Amino acid sequence: MKIDWSSLGFSYMETNCHIRYVWRDGSWGAGELVREPYLRLHIAATALHYGQAAFEGLKAFACRDGRVRLFRPQANARRLATSARRICMAQVPEELFLEAIRRVVDANREFVPPYGTGGSLYIRPLLIGSGAQIGVSPAKEYTFIVLVTPVGAYYKGGLKPVRAIVLDDYDRAAPQGVGHTKVAGNYAASLEPHHLAHEQGFPVELYLDAREHRYVEEFGTSNFIAITTDGKYVTAQSSSILPSVTNDGLQAVARSLGMAVEVRPVDFDEIPGFAEVAACGTAVVITPVNEIVRGERVIRVGPAEGVGPVFGKLYQRYTALQVGEAEDVFGWTVEV
Secondary structure, three states, rough: OOOHHHHHOOOOOOOEEEEEEEEEEEEEEEEEOOOOOOOOOOEHHHHHHHEEEEHHHHHEOOOOOOEEEOOOOOOOHHHHHHHHHHOOOOOOOOHHHHHHHHHHHHHOHHHHOOOOOEEEEEEEEEEEOEEEEOOOOOOOEEEEEEEEEOOOOOOOOOOOOOEEEEEEOOOOOOOOOOOOOEEEHHHHHHHHHHHHHHHHOOEEEEEOOEEEEEEEEEEEEEEEEEOOOOOEEEEEEEOOOOOOHHHHHHHHHHHOOOOOOEOOEEEEEHHHOEEEEEEOOOOOEEEEEEEEEEEEEEEEEOOOOOOOOOHHHHHHHHHHHHOOOOOOOOOEEEEE
C-alpha cells in the first residue's frame, strides 16, 4: 500500500494485523497476530452487557536515528492495570503488555510514518470481558487486543487555540466513581455533551467537579493545564480525573526546565488570572485554549492566535523527546 504521509489525519486505517491474547483459567495465552479486523464475540459477553471494557492510547515514532521507538509504554501498562482492577477484569502484566506492543508494531513497521512527516503509529490496547455471563458479575474469560494505525500531525501548520464551553447540566464522573480509570463507559457518557458542545461551535467541553461545580476537573478527553503569570505549571487535582500520561510527562519536562509545578484543586474563578491554558493528551500533546464560556460569562486567556510562549517551549521539548531529537534523559522510550 502506498500512503500519502502528508495527508494522514487522526482516523483508522487498515494495517497488516492486530495482536490478540485470551485469558482463561487464570492465565494468559501466547497471543497471536490476527489479520481479520473483527472479533467473534459471545452475545452474553460482559463487555457488551456490563461495561467490562478498558483501553489505552500511546504512540510509536520513527526517530531521527532510523529506529522505531515506543513512547512511555510502561505508564500505559500501569494505567490499564488500574482500570482492570477497578472493574474486576484480569490484569495484563506489564511484561505481556510490552511484548504485545513490540510484536504488533514490528509486524506493521511499514505503517510507521517516516521521521520528519509529523506522523506516528497510534497504538490502541483494548481489554474486554469476552466471557458469557448473565448475572452481574465478572467474566471468566478476557481478551486483550492491541491494534495500530498510522496517524498524522493533529494540527498541520502549528498549534491552534480552541474555544471551550462549560455545560453545567453534565458531569464527567462521580466523585467516588471510575473517573480515574480509562474505562469505555466514561466515554459513552461524554458523547452527548460533546455533541452539544460541537453544535454550539465549541471543539471541547470543560467539566467541573460533580459535587459543587466549582473546581476544574478536565476537558472532555484531556487534562486541564495552565501557566500562572509568574511561570508556574498548574494542573487540577481530583479523584475523578484520569491521570494523563502526557500531563505527567509535561510536568517532568517543566521541572527539568526549572519550573515550579502545582498539582492542586483549581477553582474555576482562577482561570481569568492564568497566563496560558491548554488541554493535554496523547493525540495532540498540547491544545491551547484561548476562550472558555460558561453561560453568559466569557473568559479569554492566553494568545488569540497560536500557542503561548511557555506551552510552546514545553511542546517543542516534549515532541523532541518523542522522535529522538533530544536525549532521553527520563528513560521514556522503548525500542522496537
